[in-house]
Amino acid sequence: MLNYRNNIFTLILALLVSLPTTADTKTMLETVEISPANADASVIWLHGLGADGYDFEPIVPALALPKSSAVRFIFPHAPTRAVTINNGMVMRAWYDIAAADLGSQQDAEGIHVSQSQIIELIENEIERGIAPERIVIAGFSQGGAVAVQTALRFHKKLAGVMMLSTYVPLSDTLEGERNTVNASIPVFYGHGENDDIIPISFAKASRDQLTQLGYEVEWHSYVMPHGVLPEEIDDIGFWLRKVLKLD
Numbered sequence: 748m749l750n751y752r753n754n755i756f757t758l759i760l761a762l763l764v765s766l767p768t769t770a771d772t773k774t775m776l777e778t779v780e781i782s783p784a785n786a787d788a789s790v791i792w793l794h795g796l797g798a799d800g801y802d803f804e805p806i807v808p809a810l811a812l813p814k815s816s817a818v819r820f821i822f823p824h825a826p827t828r829a830v831t832i833n834n835g836m837v838m839r840a841w842y843d844i845a846a847a848d849l850g851s852q853q854d855a856e857g858i859h860v861s862q863s864q865i866i867e868l869i870e871n872e873i874e875r876g877i878a879p880e881r882i883v884i885a886g887f888s889q890g891g892a893v894a895v896q897t898a899l900r901f902h903k904k905l906a907g908v909m910m911l912s913t914y915v916p917l918s919d920t921l922e923g924e925r926n927t928v929n930a931s932i933p934v935f936y937g938h939g940e941n942d943d944i945i946p947i948s949f950a951k952a953s954r955d956q957l958t959q960l961g962y963e964v965e966w967h968s969y970v971m972p973h974g975v976l977p978e979e980i981d982d983i984g985f986w987l988r989k990v991l992k993l994d
Contacts, residue, residue, distance in 0.1 A: 775871060776823040776864050779804050786819035788881040788906070788991045789872045791865065793823060793890025795912075797838045800824040803887065809977070810984035816993045819877070823868060825861070825890070841893045842916075849914060849945065858896055858916055865897045873903075881991065885909035888945065888973065892916040898932060899925045899962075907933040907990040909983065912973055914945055915953040922960060934964045935986045937979050939971040 779800040794802040800822035807820050825839040832844045842857030865884065872882055883906045886894030891913025898908035899921065915921060934957060938950040947968065957964050965986060969979055988994050 775867055776826075778824065778868070779822040780819065781807055782819040783817040785817050786875075786877065787817045788883075788993075789819045789821060789877045790883045790885055790909075790987070791821045791823065791868050791872070791894075792909075793841065793865070793884075793886035793894055794825065794839070795886075795888035795890050796830070796840050796844070797833075799839055806975070806980055809980050810987065811981075812984060812988060813993050816988075816991070818987070818991065818993070819872075821868065821872070823865075828857070841889050844889070849916075849949065850918070853917060855917055858893065861893045862897045862900070865893060866901065869897075869901065869903075869905075879903035879905055881906055883907045883909060883987065883990065885911070886913065887911040887975070888913055895934075899929055901929060902926050904928050905932055907935065907986075909986070910934065910936045910953075911975065911979075911983075912938055912942055912945060912950075913953075914949055915956055918953065918956055921956070925960070930961060931963060933986075933990045934962050935967075935983065936964050937967040937969065937975075937982065939973060940968050941971060942973045944973040 781804065792803050794800060804822055812818060825841045827837050828840050828843065829835045829837050830840050830844055832846060841861040843854040845852035845854070869879070869882060869884070873879055884894045884898040886892070886909070888911070891910045892915070895908055895910050895913070896916050898905055936954055938947050940947055954964055954966055967979065967982055969976055
């Protein structure tokens with residue numbers, strides 16, 4: 748009987764030791780990374796609904812950044828979740844979308860969770876030796892919404908925020924929550940004139956809000972649907988060279 752009890756005690760102890768601690772369960776988002784040996788700048792680039800971190804990886808060479816530049820590109824994978832507007836289908840998404848009218852029924856909780864996950868990636872880059880003013884936050888569509896949500900509220904000065912075919916989420920909270928340290932952050936905003944997912948009128952309303960709040964918005968409209976095209980990629984490369992002082 749004594750041996751049986753000892754065995755049970757040993758088993759329980761082993762199970763307790765093997766349980767993850769709170770620190771162990773806090774894991775950063777999985778990412779795709781393109782990194783030079785001695786990176787001195789970082790671009791954290793968020794994909795759109797249903798895509799993954801590999802979506803924008805092939806664009807990096809097309810940006811034609813100077814060969815002497817040492818920019819690390821980080822493409823995080825959004826977690827998977829059920830998306831209401833897509834009949835509850837589980838896919839990679841930064842937050843839930845309940846209706847085609849993106850300004851209504853916004854998933855504030857989901858947006859805030861993703862915001863905190865991107866902040867964790869930013870802080871990790873700083874720990875890796877990248878100065879915050881050498882970090883750009885970028886995103887396409889839903890990813891762009893999280894990018895601007897995060898960048899304008901971040902407590903350390905960033906290099907810029909890139910908004911691609913997107914909008915300002917939770918716009919009624921921006922003025923009260925934005926951080927003055929990023930009041931002059933450069934904003935690249937590109938949108939398609941034929942976008943049938945996020946109408947350009949909605950994007951222009953976001954642009955106007957940012958401008959009225961004093962942000963430096965570099966606006967580009969393109970003859971395209973919801974996507975990117977070579978002309979926009981050229982503009983992005985030029986903008987990155989400017990804000991990261993790569994020339």
